[in-house]
Amino acid sequence: xxxxxxxxxxxxxxxxxxxxxxxxxxxxxxxxxxxxxxxxxxxxxxxxxxxxxxxxxxxxxxxxxxxxxxxxxxxxxxxxxxxxxxxxxxxxxxxxxxxxxxxxxxxxxxx
Numbered sequence: 001x002x003x004x005x006x007x008x009x010x011x012x013x014x015x016x017x018x019x020x021x022x023x024x025x026x027x028x029x030x031x032x033x034x035x036x037x038x039x040x041x042x043x044x045x046x047x048x049x050x051x052x053x054x055x056x057x058x059x060x061x062x063x064x065x066x067x068x069x070x071x072x073x074x075x076x077x078x079x080x081x082x083x084x085x086x087x088x089x090x091x092x093x094x095x096x097x098x099x100x101x102x103x104x105x106x107x108x109x110x111x
Contacts, residue, residue: 005059009105011051012071016102019044019094028091038087041094042078048098049075063108066101 022040023031031037052071060068074093078085 001059001062002056004054005056006109008051008054009059009109012048013102013105013109015044015048015051016098019098020102023094028088028095031091032087038090041090042085044098045090045093046075046078048101049073049078063104066104070097071101 019041022037022044026034026037031041049072052068053075055068060066074097078090
């Protein structure tokens with residue numbers, strides 16, 4: 001793995017962990033009414049997706065158990081369809097997908 005790929009994976013992990021930290025102690029209903037928190041989580045998804053988009057094909061192939069098109073696709077929705085963001089989906093992404101993704105990438109980098 002090259003240095004750029006490693007940095008991109010670290011960026012994904014960092015964004016996922018920040019999103020988890022931001023949401024600590026927050027309920028879904030609280031999130032759905034807090035625009036500042038929504039903006040923060042959307043930004044973390046954007047950064048994670050952009051870092052995923054920058055990964056080389058070799059890195060994506062090595063981590064083929066991760067649905068990279070889905071990760072990048074969420075970023076694209078946040079960026080290009082900002083006026084139609086489904087915050088229930090953002091909540092699910094931030095509380096389910098991102099923590100799992102961070103765990104997989106941390107395990108991979110520790111190996």
